[in-house]
Amino acid sequence: MTQNPGSPTPRVVLLDIEGTTLPVAFVHKVLFPYARAHLPALLVQQHDNPVVVQALAETAQLAPGVPAAEQLERWMDTDAKVAPLKSLQGLCWEQGYRQGELVADLYADVVPTLQAWKAAGLTLAVYSSGSEAAQKLIYGYTEQGDVTPLFSAFFDLKVGGKRESASYRAIVQQAGWVAADVLFLSDVVAELEAAEQAGLQVCQIARPEDGTVCGVRHRVAASLPQAARLFGLPEGA
Numbered sequence: 001m002t003q004n005p006g007s008p009t010p011r012v013v014l015l016d017i018e019g020t021t022l023p024v025a026f027v028h029k030v031l032f033p034y035a036r037a038h039l040p041a042l043l044v045q046q047h048d049n050p051v052v053v054q055a056l057a058e059t060a061q062l063a064p065g066v067p068a069a070e071q072l073e074r075w076m077d078t079d080a081k082v083a084p085l086k087s088l089q090g091l092c093w094e095q096g097y098r099q100g101e102l103v104a105d106l107y108a109d110v111v112p113t114l115q116a117w118k119a120a121g122l123t124l125a126v127y128s129s130g131s132e133a134a135q136k137l138i139y140g141y142t143e144q145g146d147v148t149p150l151f152s153a154f155f156d157l158k159v160g161g162k163r164e165s166a167s168y169r170a171i172v173q174q175a176g177w178v179a180a181d182v183l184f185l186s187d188v189v190a191e192l193e194a195a196e197q198a199g200l201q202v203c204q205i206a207r208p209e210d211g212t213v214c215g216v217r218h219r220v221a222a223s224l225p226q227a228a229r230l231f232g233l234p235e236g237a
């Protein structure tokens with residue numbers, strides 16, 4: 001299936017991270033365990049860091065009466081997408097990236113395709129449950145170098161959850177985009193459905209390495225160049 005007749009060629013590409021630009025395993029087998037191992041010490045060492053103070057206050061608000069450390073553990077156990085946990089994980093990862101213990105390995109097609117899209121005048125942006133700071137770190141410390149300059153905007157849970165259509169409306173409004181000009185790429189069907197409800201064009205990225213569960217309603221590509229072909233965008237090197 002190629003571009004929907006009547007849909008404009010996308011001018012903006014909004015990208016998920018996990019399962020779209022890098023392997024799910026990097027997040028679940030490297031980043032999450034790293035944060036779990038380092039969080040207790042971070043809470044002590046950086047107790048007066050305003051990011052920590054705010055995250056702990058938000059945790060107490062969301063789970064009154066539960067000790068913060070216990071609540072954070074529960075959230076990590078269930079992969080809860082909640083802002084205070086995401087802020088604190090971002091702080092843990094910051095240490096890891098800066099000390100050279102963490103390096104993100106993007107799928108090989110990602111940088112050449114994003115470079116081609118940017119060179120063609122498209123706007124590129126990120127939407128992840130990971131905090132904005134964590135997004136800048138993951139793209140700042142990759143095997144392919146610092147690729148943050150490719151992106152014009154970084155959206156996180158401040159706009160809402162990725163499975164809610166209101167979040168995509170908020171992104172479009174904040175950025176001053178036209179919803180139909182935006183192509184959202186994600187591996188998760190529920191996220192595509194929410195974005196589609198908000199009027200965005202969508203494409204599922206189903207990486208064979210990630211064992212992505214394919215939906216039946218959306219166009220599916222196994223890589224960014226394949227998505228480019230489906231939507232009339234340049235494919236890159």
Ligand SMILES: CSCCC(=O)C(=O)COP(=O)(O)O
Binds near residue numbers: 016127131134135138
């Ligand atoms: C910024 S990389 C870490 C991503 C993360 O923390 C996460 O929970 C991924 O969730 P998503 O909903 O963006 O797939």
Ligand SMILES: [Mg+2]
Binds near residue numbers: 016018188
């Ligand atoms: Mg994903």
